[in-house]
Amino acid sequence: MYYSSGNYEAFARPKKPEGVDNKSAYIVGSGLAALTAACYLVRDGQMKGERVHILEKGPTAGGACDGWKFENIGYVMRGGREMDNHFEVMWDLFHSIPSIETEGVSVLDEYYWLNKADPNYSLCRATEKRGQDVHTDGRFDLSDKGAMEIMKLFFTPNEDLQDKRITDFFDDEVFNSNFWLYWRTMFAFENWHSALEMKLYIQRYIHHIGGLPDFTALRFTKYNQYESMILPMVKYLEGFGVQFHFGVQVTNVEFDCTPGRKVAKRIDIIENGEKGGIDLTENDLVFITNGGCVENSSMGSQNTPAPYNTEIKEGGGWDMWRKIAAQDPAFGHPDKFCYDPEQTNWMSATVETLDQRIIPYITSICKRDPFSGKVVTGGIVTVKDSSWLMSWTINRQPQFRSQPKDHCLVWVYSLFTDKPGDFVKKPMRECTGKEICMEWLYHLGVPVEQIEDMAENSANTVPVMMPYIDAFFMPRAYGDRPKVVPDGAVNFAFLGQFAETPRDTIFTTEYSMRTGMEAVYTLLNVDRGVPEVWGSVYDVRDLLDATVKLRDGKKPIDMELNLVEKMALKKVLGKIEGTDIEKLLKEYHII
Numbered sequence: 001m002y003y004s005s006g007n008y009e010a011f012a013r014p015k016k017p018e019g020v021d022n023k024s025a026y027i028v029g030s031g032l033a034a035l036t037a038a039c040y041l042v043r044d045g046q047m048k049g050e051r052v053h054i055l056e057k058g059p060t061a062g063g064a065c066d067g068w069k070f071e072n073i074g075y076v077m078r079g080g081r082e083m084d085n086h087f088e089v090m091w092d093l094f095h096s097i098p099s100i101e102t103e104g105v106s107v108l109d110e111y112y113w114l115n116k117a118d119p120n121y122s123l124c125r126a127t128e129k130r131g132q133d134v135h136t137d138g139r140f141d142l143s144d145k146g147a148m149e150i151m152k153l154f155f156t157p158n159e160d161l162q163d164k165r166i167t168d169f170f171d172d173e174v175f176n177s178n179f180w181l182y183w184r185t186m187f188a189f190e191n192w193h194s195a196l197e198m199k200l201y202i203q204r205y206i207h208h209i210g211g212l213p214d215f216t217a218l219r220f221t222k223y224n225q226y227e228s229m230i231l232p233m234v235k236y237l238e239g240f241g242v243q244f245h246f247g248v249q250v251t252n253v254e255f256d257c258t259p260g261r262k263v264a265k266r267i268d269i270i271e272n273g274e275k276g277g278i279d280l281t282e283n284d285l286v287f288i289t290n291g292g293c294v295e296n297s298s299m300g301s302q303n304t305p306a307p308y309n310t311e312i313k314e315g316g317g318w319d320m321w322r323k324i325a326a327q328d329p330a331f332g333h334p335d336k337f338c339y340d341p342e343q344t345n346w347m348s349a350t351v352e353t354l355d356q357r358i359i360p361y362i363t364s365i366c367k368r369d370p371f372s373g374k375v376v377t378g379g380i381v382t383v384k385d386s387s388w389l390m391s392w393t394i395n396r397q398p399q400f401r402s403q404p405k406d407h408c409l410v411w412v413y414s415l416f417t418d419k420p421g422d423f424v425k426k427p428m429r430e431c432t433g434k435e436i437c438m439e440w441l442y443h444l445g446v447p448v449e450q451i452e453d454m455a456e457n458s459a460n461t462v463p464v465m466m467p468y469i470d471a472f473f474m475p476r477a478y479g480d481r482p483k484v485v486p487d488g489a490v491n492f493a494f495l496g497q498f499a500e501t502p503r504d505t506i507f508t509t510e511y512s513m514r515t516g517m518e519a520v521y522t523l524l525n526v527d528r529g530v531p532e533v534w535g536s537v538y539d540v541r542d543l544l545d546a547t548v549k550l551r552d553g554k555k556p557i558d559m560e561l562n563l564v565e566k567m568a569l570k571k572v573l574g575k576i577e578g579t580d581i582e583k584l585l586k587e588y589h590i591i
C-alpha cells in the first residue's frame, strides 16, 4: 500500500490482484469502515461478492451512521455529519456508488450538485440571554498569547504529545476565546482530551481556518447519513452478492502470533444465543472494527430518559477488542479509551416539531425558513450561556424521506451531561425528551409560561446517551491503537476509529473509510495509490492564510515585539525586498 495524490492515480484502475479468486473476507461490523472495506474488496480487489461476509451484531447496517423512525418513539439521528471537500477516500469511493434517488448519477454527483447550488453558511453561530445573537461575527478573538499557544501546539512533534492533554498546552487565553467556543462545540472536544489529536485536527483542517466561524468550510448530505450514504453502499454491495449476516456478535478473534508473523485462526461468535465459530485459513481475510464510539448508546423517549449504561459486555466492540488485545502487544490498549465514560460521554436529542408554534423562534435566530428545502442553520448554533453547553442544528428539510412536509427535525446536543440545566434544574442525562426540549425552548427565548405546553404538545423529542462517544479523544500514546495492518499480520486488519493511520483525524466519516481502503489495499496488495490525507499543512499558501485569519486579519508582523525582535524582523524584511517571497507575503497579508 502506498499513498498518492493527483489525477494520474485517481482515475487509474488497478489490475486484478493475484490470487484473489481463492480468497474470502470476513468483516466484523457494518459501519462505514466495514462497508468501505467491502466496497473496495469488490471494486478494486475484484473479489467475488459472495465471498465477502459482513458480520454485524445489530439488526441493520450503518453503525454510528444512523437515521431511524422508531414506532411509537419517533425520529432519531444520533449524529449529523459535518463533511469536507477533501475527504479524499470518501470521494474516491462515492464517485462509483450509484445514487438511490436519481438514476445515472453517483452519490458524489448528488452531493456536489447540492452543495454547489445551496452552499452552507451560518447566519448566527451562537446565542446567549435566551435567543440573542452573541455576534461573534466571524471573529476568533484570540489574544497574541492565545495565538502563540496554538502555534506552539501546531509545531510540537507528535512524539512530545504522547499522553498529553489539551490543558497541558492551552490556558484561559485560548479557553475563553471564540476560537475555543467554535472548536470544542463543532468537533466535540473537551479540555481534558488529547493534545495530539487537537494538533492533528489543526493541521488536517488548516485550509478551513477561515471557514470555521461561519461554517462556509462545511458541506452536508441531503438526508440523514443512513439514507444518503449507508443505503446506497448497501445496495451497491448487494448488487455484487455480498453476504450480510445480522445478529452475529463476534466475541473474539483468535490469533497465532510468532515473532514476525501473526495469523488470524478463528472468529468466535454468538448467533441466536448459541456460541459458534468460523475457522480460518490464510486465504480468509479478517477485517475487525475494534472498539466503537456508539457502543452502549441508549435511547429514551418523549417521557423517559436515555439510560446511562456504561457496562462493557461480551459480544460488543470493547470487550472483543480487550480479548484481541490480550493476545499481542501490537493489538493496542482499549482501556486507554474506555476506562472512564465520565470523560467520554455526551448526549444528543432529535426534536420533531409537530405544528408551527416553535418555528418563529427558530426563524428569528437562524434567519432562514426551515421549510425552504435549503440550508437552515448552516451548522450548529451554540448556546454560549447554557450550563449543559448545548448546541443545536437544523439541516436541510426533510432529513428523512418519510418525514411529514410540515414537521421540522432538529438535532440538539450537549457536552456536559452531568450539570443541572438553566430552566430544567436537572442534568441532561436524567431528563426525558420533553424536559430536554423544554431546556432548548428556554434558550430559544420561548416565553416561560408556554415552554412546557410547547414541549409536550408541539414537539416530540427522543434523547440518546452515548457513554463512549468521545473515547477516541482520550489522551493516547503510540501503540494504544493497533495499526490498520499490524507488522507481520498475514490475513487480518483493523478498521475504524480505533485503528491507527497516520495524519488523518478521528471522529470523521473519512477516517473510518480511509482505514477500510488501506486495509483492503494492503492485504490484497492492490496496485494503485491510496489518496493521501489532503496535504494543506504542507502548502505554504494555506499556512500563511491561516496565520492571518486566526488573528482576525491582523498581520503577524503587528504582534507585540521587543526591540531585538523588531530589529531582526526589519533585517529579514530588507533581505526579501523585491523577491517572490515578498510578493507572496504581501498577497497573503502577512506584511
Ligand SMILES: Cc1cc2nc3c(=O)[nH]c(=O)nc-3n(C[C@H](O)[C@H](O)[C@H](O)COP(=O)(O)OP(=O)(O)OC[C@H]3O[C@@H](n4cnc5c(N)ncnc54)[C@H](O)[C@@H]3O)c2cc1C
Pocket: 028, 029, 030, 031, 032, 033, 034, 055, 056, 057, 058, 061, 062, 063, 064, 065, 078, 079, 080, 081, 082, 083, 248, 249, 250, 251, 289, 291, 292, 293, 294, 315, 316, 317, 318, 320, 348, 469, 495, 496, 497, 507, 508, 509, 510, 512
Ligand atoms: C453523534 C455523532 C456525530 C458525528 N459527527 C460527525 C461529523 O460531524 N463529521 C464526520 O465526518 N463524522 C462524524 N461522526 C463520525 C462518523 O459517523 C463515524 O466515525 C463513523 O460512522 C464510524 O464508522 P465505523 O465503521 O468506524 O464504526 P461504527 O459506525 O461504530 O461501526 C461499528 C460497527 O461494528 C458493529 N460491531 C461492533 N462490535 C461488534 C462485534 N463484537 N460483533 C459484531 N458487530 C460488532 C457495531 O454494531 C457497528 O455497526 C459522528 C458520529 C456520531 C456518532
